[in-house]
Amino acid sequence: MSLRVMSGILLLSLLLSKPLHAESKVIRLVAYELNPYVSRDRGEHGYLFDLTIKAFEASGYKVDVEFFPPLRAKKMVESGERDALIPSYSSTGDAINLMFSQPILGTQIGYIQLRDQTDGPGSKTTAASSSFSSFNLQNFADSTDHSGLNATSLESLFGEEEGVIKSSSDRIIRLIELLSTKRITLALVDKLQFTDVLVNSRPSLIDKLKFLTPSLATKDFHVAFSRKNPRTEQYLADFDRGLAALQKSGDYASTLMRYGYQFKTPDENTLTIGAVKNADTERMRELSQSFLKEHPKAKIQWYLLEENLLRRVVLASLALHENLFDLITISAYDTAIYARNEWIEPFTNIESSDHQDFIPSIKDMLSPGGKLFALPFYGESSMTYYRKDLFAKTGLTMPLQVSYPQLKAFAQKLHDPLHGVYGICLRGKPGWGENTTFYATMANSFGGDWFNSERKPSLDSKPWLQAGKLYLDLLQNYGPPNAHDLGYQENLKLFAEGRCAIWVDATVAAGYLLDPTVSKVSKSLGYAKAPTMIEGRSSHWISSWAFAVPRNSTNADLAKN
Structure with a gap:
């Protein structure tokens, strides 16, 4: 056989081997919902879900996940139709058809x-x-x-x-x-x-x-693997190795901590902070280095959480009276509720002269009963962002005060998904700090009220239904296809990438969008007031993210400093 023929055969064998190799690094994982451990519909999928994905990825696998009803999911793995299952216990009766990983909390x-x-x-x-x-x-x-x-x-x-x-x-x-x-x-x-x-x-x-x-x-969880798959022993060994790597690196404990299921060991020199994950808290984390210079013995452990998860984790720790965080970020709306229930401590060590740094309306929102319970690191309202370059290209002009009918007409004209641009981006992710914040203020501009004159809920009144109809119309016909998964953070990223023609959201996003190092639209960014429907009924909100000290903090004095 000639050298040329041998080389050709060798090359062909290498090419044929690549798909097989790629396929061997894909895990077909099936799951069924078991809140709060494994969740399909929540923005955060649960610590068992996250740890499973991370352990596979740590061993070089790509994970394809599908959710099914419990019994069907289990049978799919038992038959070898899928590779692995969560959640699962290592039940003796299932050992005939399944093999089990090392334990997970x-x-x-x-x-x-x-x-x-x-x-x-x-x-x-x-x-x-x-x-x-x-x-x-x-x-x-x-x-x-x-x-x-x-x-x-x-x-x-x-x-x-x-x-x-x-x-x-x-x-x-x-x-x-x-x-x-x-x-x-x-x-x-x-x-x-x-x-x-x-x-x-x-x-x-x-x-x-x-x-x-x-x-x-x-009772520990385990990932269950099909005995019908010839690669199962390799999958199992790789998963266990990935899980061990997470434990060694601290990512295992960090993931549990993010979900509020592993509590810190008291340390008078370490501040544990649970904060909402956004660009501004990232900046606060960077600025916290100046605090460490003034307090050389101190250490700070930051946990940045998606908004819905943060609220659930903080409330769960308060409900259990467990020491999870020394410092938390809460909204202006949260502050009055937390203060009334004595879940947070007032700031009594702030000099009156320092209060001059606070916007008066924001300070008042954070001072129920006249006591300052949370320190704001920003205040916000809402407004309309738009791409000036796209408006100019299509001959459109954004008025300073845009109405909702005008907004729909603009979105309809600018919607161009084939070229990666959506007419409008709005909060669609479930959560009162996500889609409810936008929809409630939108309904207000239509004349909607939470209660009628008899103090009965009026959420089924005509203004609320009209606002809801237009809200769905905008999202479904002129927004991104997965609008129900998109909240503030996700829409901020989309707009910064130039993929939204219009976005109605928090004024605090302007700083990020004007930064050319992270925003592709910094030079074409336009602003207008938040849209309205009825004259005299606005749709803008006022809010704040602020730091508060939970009553269960073991380092309250250091946190207040």
């Missing part, structure tokens, strides 16, 4: 009761309600005495049926209602599902219920 089972209740498990008071509580706890054997717990009864509390984990959120809601009405005095729940339900479904009961420590039992 899992569920914690324990008692909850009213915070002002002093009697605990085993008392006479709780004994009277134990049978009713047990009925709602999947026939739990004995909820009145820790000594009555056994492996079988505890196992039933983890909610596993036919090898899949059932959410206990609905059951927890029922138990919370029973506890709050004093029909029962004690219940057993999954700690993290309890806080998730409390924050998202029953926020009025935050600080009225408590989780008794320590937990009674824990």
Whole structure:
């Protein structure tokens, strides 16, 4: 055989091997929803989801994720149709068809009761309600005495049926209602599902219920791999190696901390800060170096979280009375609620002369009862941003005060998705600090009010429905295709990349958009007032992000400094 032929065969074999190699580095992961561990629809997908993806990526894999109903997802992996499954326990009965990874922090089972209740498990008071509580706890054997717990009864509390984990959120809601009405005095729940339900479904009961420590039992999660796949042993070894790398680097603990599920060790010289993730807090993190120069013994650990996640994590830590952060960022709206519930401490060490640095209206919003409870690092309203170059190219002129009908006409004219430009970008991501902020102020300009003259909710009134119809029209017909996933941060990036002709959002974004190092539209940026519909009814808002010290901070004095 000639050298040329041998070289050709070798080259052909190399070319043919590339797709096989690429395919071998793709994991087909299936998941089913189990809030707060694994979530499909939330902007943040849960720490189990994040750690699973990160561990695979640390070993060089690309992860294709699909969500299915629990039993279907499990059967897809058992049959070899998919490679791996989350969430999963390492159940003995499933070992025939599945192999399991090293453990990942899992569920914690324990008692909850009213915070002002002093009697605990085993008392006479709780004994009277134990049978009713047990009925709602999947026939739990004995909820009145820790000594009555056994492996079988505890196992039933983890909610596993036919090898899949059932959410206990609905059951927890029922138990919370029973506890709050004093029909029962004690219940057993999954700690993290309890806080998730409390924050998202029953926020009025935050600080009225408590989780008794320590937990009674824990059960780790595992990633389940199909035994039908010939590559499973390699996948499993690579995943475990990636997981170990995350633990060694600190990314494992950091991810848990981001979700509020791993708490810091008290250290009088370390400030742990939980802040909203945006360009301005990134700048604050850079400026915090000057504080460290003045306090050489101090250290700062920053955790920047997406807005919806930040609120959930902070509220969960307050509900559990757990020390998570020494300093948090909260909005002006949050401040009055947190202060009224004594969840944050007032700033009494600020000199009156320093107050002159604050915008008066912002300071007043952060000073319920005349006490300053949060220190603002910026204040904002809202306005209309637009691309002057696109307006000039199409012969359009943006008025200083644009109306919503005009806004729609502009968006319709400028919408050009084939060339990567959307007519308008608006907050569509769920969350009162995301789409609700925009929609509520929009409805106000249509004449909408939260309550009518009889103090009854009026969210189904004509102005709200008209505003909602136009809001959906703008997003669905002239906005990005995934508008429901886009909040402030995502739209800021899109506009800075030149992919939005118009954007209505916070005034604080202007500084970022004018920076040519990060913004492609810095030289073509135009401004107008926030749009209106009815004269005298504006759609702009006023708000602020500010630093506050939680009551559970172990370093409150250092945080205030």
